[in-house]
Amino acid sequence: MDLGISGRIAVVTGASAGIGRAIARELVANGVSVLLAARGADRLQQAEFALRELPGAKVASIAIDVSTPEAATRIVDEAIKVFGSLDILVNNAGRAHAGGLLTSSEEDWQEMTGVKLTSMRRMCKAAIPHMKEQGWGRIVNMSSxxxxxxxxxLLISHVLSAAINNLTKSLALEVAADGILVNAIGVGAVATDNWANNMVPAVRKTRPEFAELSDEEVVAKISAECTPVGRAGTPEDIAAIAAFLCSGRNGFVTGDTIEASGGADRFM
Ligand SMILES: NC(=O)c1ccc[n+]([C@@H]2O[C@H](COP(=O)([O-])OP(=O)(O)OC[C@H]3O[C@@H](n4cnc5c(N)ncnc54)[C@H](OP(=O)(O)O)[C@@H]3O)[C@@H](O)[C@H]2O)c1
Incomplete structure (x- = not known):
């Protein structure tokens, strides 16, 4: 299917690994110029170089922490400087935080809110004036x-996901008449570094029978238990949905949170 976005310009945050990297790849493969953003410069550069291998690829990157106050303006300014405008924004940077209210700290709350929600609000605010100017825009917010x-x-992560879904809906209504469509993806278990680093340690604490298993085996077991389709998702599963939502083929879906979880309603 031709997505009808060749020549468009995108920013993808959290694009150096996992889901964000797969989304960036899907967009570049569809002729979109992509600015990749993430903190770690080495991994970011590796992702940029790998994408440059694709035919006709136009890719740039910016090493930045999206939770810092100036990040949104700096990222959007960079996209305009390098590519000339901005049509597509994928707010994907972040991670999960395993724990309940009583087992998480003030710092956990502040850090997670900063990277997942505050950065998303700032990124949308910085990007939308450019989309309005051209009467076309697509925003995808990574939720769960x-x-x-x-x-x-997963209390903090899930409170923030509900807030992301709400922000997505309200914002979609605010900018619908400007040709800008805003959606979220309610991601289920997807096997990435995020899962290995932030979820597997919490699973191991309550499942002593997994002691001898590798992280990959734990993810496979938990995914088979919790996910009706019987497997963890792949970054490419999510990238295909994001690419459609960002595309010219999507003209009528806005304000929605697409559940992409293999039918699951829980992670662990
Ligand atoms: N995997 C899942 O099962 C799952 C489920 C539900 C929701 N999600 C959401 O999907 C998104 C992507 O997750 P993933 O599984 O693909 O994670 P991942 O493989 O760990 O990749 C996360 C990406 O975000 C970047 N990042 C993290 N914090 C950042 C910050 N403060 N500023 C800029 N970039 C930052 C990372 O690079 P640096 O560390 O170098 O900055 C990396 O590029 C996240 O928002 C996550 O909450 C994932």
Missing amino acids: IGGIYPNPK
Whole structure:
């Protein structure tokens, strides 16, 4: 399917790994010029070089922490400087935080809110004037199924996911008449570094029978238990949905949170 976005310009945050990297690849493969953003310069550069291998690729990157106050303006300014405008924004940077209210700290709350929600609000605010100017724009916000099905094992992440879904809906209504479509993806378990680093340690604490298993085996077991389709998702599963939502083929879906979880309503 031709997505009808060749020549468009995108920013993808959290684009150096996992889901963000797969989304950036899908967009570049569809002729979109992409500015990749993430903190770690080495991994970011590796992702940029890998994408440059694709035919006709136009890619740039900016090493930046999206939770800092100046990040949104700096990222959008960079996209305008390098590519000339901005049509597509994918707010994907972040991670999960395993824990309940009583087992998480003030710092956990502040850090997670900064990277997941505050940065998203700032990125949208910085990007939308450029989209309005041209009467076309697409925004995709990375949320989780926890925004729809809260789970006390991931309280902060799921409170923030609900807020992301709400922000997405309100913003979609605010800019619908400007040709800008805003959607979220309610992601289920997707096997990435995020899972290995932030979820597997929490799973191991309650499942002593997994002691001898590798992280990959733990993810496979938990995914088979919790996910009706019987497997963890792949970054490419999510990238295909994001690319459609960002595309010219999507003209009528806005304000929605697409559940992409293999039918699951929980992670663990
Ligand atoms: N995987 C899942 O099962 C799952 C489920 C639900 C929701 N999600 C959401 O999907 C998104 C992508 O997750 P993933 O699984 O692909 O994670 P991942 O593989 O760990 O990749 C995360 C990306 O975000 C970047 N990042 C993290 N913090 C950042 C910050 N403060 N500023 C800029 N970039 C930052 C990372 O690079 P640096 O560390 O170098 O900055 C990396 O590029 C996240 O928002 C996550 O919450 C994932």
